Amino acid sequence: MLKLTKRTEYGLIALVHLADQAAAAPEGTLAEVVSARAIGDQFPIPRRLLAESLKALQAGGLVDSTRGSQGGYRLARAAESISLGEIVTVLEGAPSLTSCAGLGAASAGGGCDVEPVCPIRSPLARLRSGIWALLEGVSLQALADRSVNPVALFSAAS
Amino acid sequence: MLKLTKRTEYGLIALVHLADQAAAAPEGTLAEVVSARAIGDQFPIPRRLLAESLKALQAGGLVDSTRGSQGGYRLARAAESISLGEIVTVLEGAPSLTSCAGLGAASAGGGCDVEPVCPIRSPLARLRSGIWALLEGVSLQALADRSVNPVALFSAAS
DNA sequence: TGAATCAGCACCAGTTTAGTGCTATTTCGT
DNA sequence: ACGAAATAGCACTAAACTGGTGCTGATTCA
Ligand code: SF4
Ligand code: SF4
Numbered sequence: 001m002l003k004l005t006k007r008t009e010y011g012l013i014a015l016v017h018l019a020d021q022a023a024a025a026p027e028g029t030l031a032e033v034v035s036a037r038a039i040g041d042q043f044p045i046p047r048r049l050l051a052e053s054l055k056a057l058q059a060g061g062l063v064d065s066t067r068g069s070q071g072g073y074r075l076a077r078a079a080e081s082i083s084l085g086e087i088v089t090v091l092e093g094a095p096s097l098t099s100c101a102g103l104g105a106a107s108a109g110g111g112c113d114v115e116p117v118c119p120i121r122s123p124l125a126r127l128r129s130g131i132w133a134l135l136e137g138v139s140l141q142a143l144a145d146r147s148v149n150p151v152a153l154f155s156a157a158s
Numbered sequence: 159m160l161k162l163t164k165r166t167e168y169g170l171i172a173l174v175h176l177a178d179q180a181a182a183a184p185e186g187t188l189a190e191v192v193s194a195r196a197i198g199d200q201f202p203i204p205r206r207l208l209a210e211s212l213k214a215l216q217a218g219g220l221v222d223s224t225r226g227s228q229g230g231y232r233l234a235r236a237a238e239s240i241s242l243g244e245i246v247t248v249l250e251g252a253p254s255l256t257s258c259a260g261l262g263a264a265s266a267g268g269g270c271d272v273e274p275v276c277p278i279r280s281p282l283a284r285l286r287s288g289i290w291a292l293l294e295g296v297s298l299q300a301l302a303d304r305s306v307n308p309v310a311l312f313s314a315a316s
Numbered sequence: 317t318g319a320a321t322c323a324g325c326a327c328c329a330g331t332t333t334a335g336t337g338c339t340a341t342t343t344c345g346t
Numbered sequence: 347a348c349g350a351a352a353t354a355g356c357a358c359t360a361a362a363c364t365g366g367t368g369c370t371g372a373t374t375c376a
Contacts, residue, residue, distance in 0.1 A: 001159055001332080002246070002253030002289070006365060009256060009278065016277045035321065044271045049366060055323065068374020069320040084285070088160070095160030098167060113202045119174045120167065123301050127242070130292050131160070134285065143281050159363080164334060193352065207335060213354065226343020227351040 008091040011053035012143065014039050015087065018063065019079040019144035033065075033072030053091065060090030079144060085135035095135070097128040166249040169211035170301065172197050173245065176221065177237040177302035191223075191230030211249065218248030237302060243293035253293070255286040 017039050018031075025031040036054050040047025054073055058065045062082060063073045075082070088095060100111045100121060115121065175197050176189070183189040194212050198205025212231055216223045220240060221231045233240070246253060258269045258279060273279065 001161070001163065001250065002255065003159070003257075004255055004282075005159065005363090006257075012278045012282075013272070013276070037321080043275060046366065048368095051322080052366090058322085065322060066374085067320095067322045067372075069318095070375060071321045071373080073322090092159060097160065097162055099161075099164075114171070117201060118171070119304070120170045120301060123296075124162075124170075127292065127296060131289055134288050134292070138281070138285060143278060146277070163332090195352080204335060206337090209353080210335090216353085223353060224343085225341075225351095225353045227349095228344055229342080229352045231353090 004088070005092050006049070007053050007056070008088060010045055010050045011057055011091045012087065013043060013045070014050060014054055014073070015057070015062070015075070015082070015140055016144045017042065018073060018075050019140050022075050022079060023144070031074055033070075033074045035072040038072065056091055057087075062087065062090055075140075079141040080139050082140040083136045084138040084140070084143065085132060087140065088135060095128065095131060097131065098124050162246070163250050164207070165211050165214070166246060168203055168208045169215055169249045170245065171201060171203070172208060172212055172231070173215070173220070173233070173240070173298055174302045175200065176231060176233050177298050180233050180237060181302070189232055191228075191232045193230035196230065214249055215245075220245065220248055233298075237299040238297050240298040241294045242296040242298070242301065243290060245298065246293060253286065253289060255289065256282050 014036075018034060021034055022031040036051040037047060039054075040050050043050075054063065054065075057063045058073065062076055064076045065071070065073050098121065100115055100118070112118075172194075176192060179192055180189040194209040195205060197212075198208050201208075212221065212223075215221045216231065220234055222234045223229070223231050256279065258273055258276070270276075
């Protein structure tokens with residue numbers, strides 16, 4: 001299934017929101033932290049699950065969290081320096097495309113038995129790196145920037 | 159989960175094998191049909207499941223099947239004209255990336271409630287079309303061609 | 317103190333995946 | 347005609363994953 005999980009989508013929504021906040025902050029100052037509740041109020045999504053995404057995001061080091069009353073989340077780094085690839089990796093693991101991790105570490109445990117003779121492994125690895133490049137090429141900044149929303153690429157009119 | 163299903167992988171393996179057969183056939187002649195059993199004997203995969211993939215492939219019109227003794231499968235079209243995108247679509251449905259189909263048909267049933275206000279829908283649709291372009295750009299021919307296996311792109315030298 | 321908020325864990329129901337079973341139908345070879 | 351080989355079609359199971367929820371702690375501000 002070439003599909004993102006809801007957890008990832010919710011995480012992305014949250015990150016975009018946080019990026020907005022960061023953009024709104026005066027230059028040189030840190031953005032206000034935003035609580036999971038606050039974000040959840042903006043979108044019709046189960047806020048609890050959104051909170052789970054935020055937790056994962058913080059575990060992955062993409063956002064900083066402040067606990068306690070008036071606490072919340074804030075981007076850990078500049079939106080430009082956070083790639084979609086990194087986000088997806090944190091939220092649902094690196095896109096593997098196949099069961100065989102492929103790179104580096106040789107015959108680890110989890111693989112499939114076809115590996116030694118698999119005719120599609122190598123080409124698929126290449127493809128995966130292509131997808132990976134795509135993901136790496138999109139920054140959170142680009143995601144959040146609403147002015148640049150050129151649906152042009154597939155302009156399915158109407 | 160950005161991962162292909164086993165069914166798809168098995169189908170790909172089978173297709174590559176069939177493409178090999180087609181390539182081996184004398185110019186202008188049709189390749190011999192290959193039975194699911196024959197393919198399964200070449201790779202350590204559950205042959206039964208492989209057969210399921212083949213069935214799906216035939217249902218999708220990518221391979222022609224001949225029944226009865228000495229029956230088997232054969233590519234329905236030239237390997238160059240079968241794109242990976244088409245294969246994936248047949249084997250596990252078009253890669254949607256998100257739950258919202260996105261293109262064309264407006265508020266259909268299955269979507270999610272965030273759609274009207276979703277900040278990531280549009281950019282993700284763009285991304286998906288990028289991935290789609292990647293898949294469309296790889297032909298079965300390219301998959302099967304073992305001489306062109308430039309792992310160069312990610313050459314993780316080990 | 318107490319409310320707000322993040323953190324951690326554990327749980328559940330529904331769907332998907334991987335894989336198998338069985339039967340019918342078609343075709344070839346004898 | 348017969349039987350073996352092969353695809354077609356359907357139905358089924360067990361495990362994994364997904365979406366979503368509950369609850370209990372820990373932390374911080376008012
Ligand atoms: S070795 Fe081949 S079949 Fe096994 S996971 Fe990798 S690509 Fe798929
Ligand atoms: S509308 Fe937004 S949240 Fe809903 S499926 Fe599409 S991208 Fe995901």
